[in-house]
Each structure stands twice: as structure tokens, then as C-alpha cells.
Amino acid sequence: MSDQVTGISTGTEITGAQATAEPVLRRRNRLEIWLFIIPAFLFQLIWGWYPLVVAFLISFTDAQPLLPSTFTGLDSYMRVWNDPLVAMSFRVTFLYAGMTIALTFVIPIIVAILLMEMPPRTMRWMMLLWFLPLSPIANTILWKYIYNAQYGLFQYIATNIMHLPAQPFLNDPNQVLFWLIFPGVLLFGPGLIYMAALQGIPNSYYEAAEVEGASFWRKIWTISFPRLRPIISMLLTFGIIGSLQEFAWPQIMTGGEPEGASRTVVMYLYSYIQNQRYSDATALSVFLFIVLMVIIILFRTFVKEDPDA
Amino acid sequence: MSLFPKVGRKQGSVRIAWWTVVALLCLGVFLHLLPFYFMISTSFKTGVETMADPPTLWPQHPTLAAWQLVLQITNITSNNTLAAQLLDEPLYVYFWNSIFMTVTTLLISLPITALAAYANSKLQRGPIARWSFLFFIGTLMVPFAVVLLPTLLLTLNFPFALTEGSIPNFPGTDQPFPTLRIWDTPWAVIIPAAFNAFNFLLFKGFFDTIPNSIIQAARVDGGSEFNIFRRIVFPMSIPVFAVAAWIQFGAVWDNFLWPSLAFRSPDKIPTSVAIYTLMNRFTSAGITDANQAMGQSMAMKQLLEAGLSWNGLMVLGLLQTLPIFVMFIICREYLLRGVRLRCLK
Secondary structure (H helix, E strand, C coil), X not given: CXXXXXXXXXXXXXXXXXXXXXXXXXXXXXXXXXXXXXXXXXHHHHHHHHHHHHHHHHCCECXXXXXXXXXXXXXXXXXXXXXHHHHHHHHHHHHHHHHHHHXXXXXXXXXXXXXXXXXXXXXXXXXXXXXXXXXXXXXXXXXXHHCCCCCCHHHHHHHHHCCCCCCCHHHCCCCHHHHHHHHHHHCCXXXXXXXXXXXXXXXXXXXXXXXXXXXXXXXXXXXXXXXXXXXXXXXHHHHHHHHXXXXXXXXXXXXXXXXXXXXXXXXXXXXXXXXXXXXXXXXXXXXXXXXXXXXXXXXXXXXXXXXXX | XXXXXXXXXXXXXXXXXXXXXXXXHHHHHHHHHHHHHHHHHHHCCCCCHHHCCCCCCCCCCCCCHHHHHHHHCCCCCCCCHHHHHHCCCCHHHHHHHHHHHHHHHHHHHHHHHHHHHHHHHHHCCCHHHHHHHHHHHHHHHCCHHHHHHHHHHHHHCCCCCCCHHHCCECCCCCCECCCCCCXXXXXXXXXXXXXXXXXXXXXXXXXXXXXXXXXXXXXXXXXXXXXXXXXXXXXXXXXXXXXXXXXXXXXXXXXXXXXXXXXXXXXXXXXXHHHHHHHHHHHXXXXXXXXXXXXXXXXXXXXXXXXXXXXXXXXXXXXXXXXXXXXXXXXXXXXXXXXXXXXXX
């Protein structure tokens, strides 16, 4: 008991004396920190890191599915490095990721900022309609129908309204990536996160700016954007990671066709797994991981996170 | 908020700008609703009409055939064996599986992730905080395809990510170590998703913005750390809980690759896998191809005549979207409730 009392008193004294000083924690609270952390720690260790380490070890063996595997060193890395289809899949992946970020990333931010301008009742309805979700499975069904070369909606628009020759859409190596990304332009992503972040900006900032005579764009540029910067930076990082790891959507829509023009790295990796070339698959994933790390580190060094910086 | 000035809203230029913004937003809403309209209208068309060229703007002969036929899959005792042979189990079994998995994951994952993020943000400090942060988010950079195989082995023989034959023996005996098999149960989906690194980052980002002085004041008043979290931090962070729940719900509900590997029994798979299987059966049977559909087997021809083609698939797609839609409405309510709390401050 006396221990607790002294703990509290020192804590208040320090915060009273100098605002930046760290308060002293009581021993009971120190125990509670561990209770907070331990469940997540165990789950992350067993289901996050353990499979990762195993996968990394597999890449140095010949990984036979049912036999004991033998150590083969860097053989699988050499095989993957010399595979011409790997270089091609990396090219496709970079193109896909670049196009995805360029075409789909900015729209939800602008929409979220503008939606916050609406009167509350209108905002509620527009928010509902703008960020209306569609299940990816339903999305695949819908767009397979729309892109159908015989009787799809887009074929009708292309031939009868725009008077173009019949378009192949997903069957043309030059168009396939654009048509894969197009649904993402129309159906928006993480708008709710931006709305949540925008609500955290105190209104007084805007009021102060208005007193100073700041214009519409000036307020967006000097208040909204800097305040959103941590969340934009985070979502951009994950946008890059996610689009470089794109798998399910192109796999279901095209399966990598035509001629591998839409086969991303992870899709190629999956085909390795299907052919039971497990060590090659993990070696390829190590290459992808290195590329990701380089991009993320470059990105982090050039983008500031702190809105007050 | 107030990007537009409070004073002088009646000015011409401000008015024009305001209505431009409104018009742009309405245009976006219109474009966004087109796919939904297209899905719903297609689900009311007849099977032959879905393959008409040019596509019809609204159903020429509106019919509930597709809805009835798809819902008959739920009724396995019905005489319509055509629908029954497409899926092995009634549809509600898959829905129940999906809902059980998703809700259990949410109930386990949100508290675990939020508590760890809170401890990392407010209670740990110095190098320990930095390293545990890296420990928690480090796996985000890894494509899921990489850990697919080890995770699968881990669900098969729980403490070992090894195949059946290579599990080490108990020292001194020829008995292999006992293993726990969670493969082919709902827990194979729930447990690997119990800690969500992305939500950890989301929570941590939010908890970082809570001023330390609030927590310090509660500590001085003698609250235990858990009570501080429950009584003070949790009510403040309801919007971010809503966003995290929404992200996690979508991720588990629509996950398709992992459940398609983690289950063998047809009565345990979630709707996403069931619908995908059904879609493949439809496509391979040729009833989505106008030319093939005519020359196909009797059974499929009957199905098409009964009205099951793209319209049936659209019904399934809409049914798959429905729970996500409900969750979206709920989360949006809580998000806006958080706004009101902030406005009162």
C-alpha cells in the first residue's frame, strides 16, 4: 500500500514539475502490461513468425512432399533466378501495382474530404452510397459477365455506341491489366478510414484558418492533407504491398492468360506450389520479399509521417 | 467541417463551387450504383435473356425464377434434383459456417489486437516498444502464398509444421509426439486470423493520438490499467473499433484461398468457397456460353430453361454481399456516433 502511494506521489510530482518526464508505473501495472501483450504475442509467434521461418528453411532444401528433405543450398534460388517467366511476372507485377496506385489511390481521399463538407444528413446518405461494399466473389461474377466477349455490356457499348470493332477485353495482352484494374476505379476502397481520420481534426483549426482568410484549397492543402498524412502514408504503404502481392482477383478473372500477360509473381508462385516445387516457391517469395523491403524502405525515407513536422 | 467559409455562403462564387462539389459527388454515387443496379436487374431476368445481345436495360419479362431456384438449393428434400445436385448441402449450412467463423474471429481478434496495440502505444517505451512493434507488424510484408504451405502443415499437426511421417518421436520411445489437428474444423480459419497485424497498426495509430495526460489522470485516480482501457480509452476509440471490425469482417467473410485449402468436408466450407465451386460448375457445364448452352446435356438445358444462368449467379453474389452490407451499416453507425462524441468535447 505504501509502495503504491509513493508511486503515485512521485508520478504526479514529476508530471507537475516537467510535462515531458515519463511517469513511474506501479509494479501491479507492469504485470498488467504483460497480460495485455501475451495473447497477441503467442498468436503472432505461432501463426505469424513460425510458418515464415519454416518457409525460409524450406527454400534451402529440395522439399519433397512426403520424404525427408535434404539440404541443397542455393540450388532453388539459382533455378528461380534463371527462369525467364519469373522476370516476366515481375514486369507484369510492377506494371499492375503502378497502375493500381495511380488509378485508384487518390479518389477515396478526395471523396472523403468533400463528403465531410456535406450537411450531416446528406453526408450519412452519400457516405452509405459511395462506400457501398460489394463482396469480391460477387464482383468476380459481375465483371466476368460485363466483360463477356459475346453478350457483355462493355462489348455492346464498344460496338454499338462507340462503333469500335469487337474488343477482346481480357483476351488482349495489351489491355488485360487495365481491364483488371478498372473495377477498382469504380468500386472504392478504404474510404471509411479516411472519414474516421478526418473526424479527428479539430474544427478550431479550420476556424482559425478562416479568420486568417485561407481559401478552400489552402485549407485542404495546409490542414486536411498534413493531418491525413500518417494515414495516407500507412495506406499507401499497404496499397503498394497489397498490389505487389495481388493474387486472388487476377487468378479468378484470367488465370494469368493471355500468354502470361496478367500473371503476377504470386500467381506464378502458386503455380510452383501446384507443381509441388515447394523450395522454388519459397525461394521466389524470398526474392519478392527483398523487392518489397527495398521499395518500403525507399518510401519510408522520402515520406514524412508526423503531421507536426 | 468547414472548408467552405461560414460567412458569405450566399456569395455567387461560393454557391457555384458548393453545387459543383455536390454535382460531382452525385455523379460518383450514380456511377457507383450502376454495377449494383446491373446485378439486381440481371437477377430478375430469365436465363435466356441474360445472354441476349444487345443486353437489356431492365428485365423484359421480370421473373423470380432465379431467386426461387437458387433458394431451392437450400431445400434438399425438394423434388428438383437439378438444383440439389449443384451443391452438396443446403445453402443455409454454408451461411451458418461463414457467420460462425466470422463472428468468432471478430470476438477473439478485436480484443487481443486492441489490447496489444494499446500496451505497445501507451505502456511500453524505449527499445522494448520499438522491437515489439516490429515483431507485431513484421509479418505484413510477407505474401500469404509464402506461408500457405507451413500454415497448412501447422493446422494438420498443430505444434509441428511438418508432414505426417516426419514428426519426431518422444525421446527414448518410438511413439511420435501427440499432435492436435484443427484442419477441417472452423478453428483452422479462426485461429490463424486471431491476431490481425493490419488492425494492430490501425489501433496503434489511433491510440498514439490519445493524449498521455488523460491516461495519467486516470492512473492518479487509482484505476488499474485494464479499467483505464475499458472505461476511458475504449469509449474514445469506438470509431476505430468500428473500422477495424469492418476490415476484419470483410477479410474473413470473403477469404477464399485459405478456406478452400483448409476444409475437406463439404458441410464445413464457407459460402465464398461454395459459391466459387458453383460458379465453376456452371461455367464448365457451359450454361454461361450462349453457343454451348444449346448443345449441352439435358440436365443443363433444363436448368437454363428453368432460368438458372447468370441470373442465378447474380442472386448468389447478392446473397454473399448482404451480410457485408449489414455490417457496413452497423459500422457506419458507430463511426458516426464517435463523431457526435467528438463534437460534444
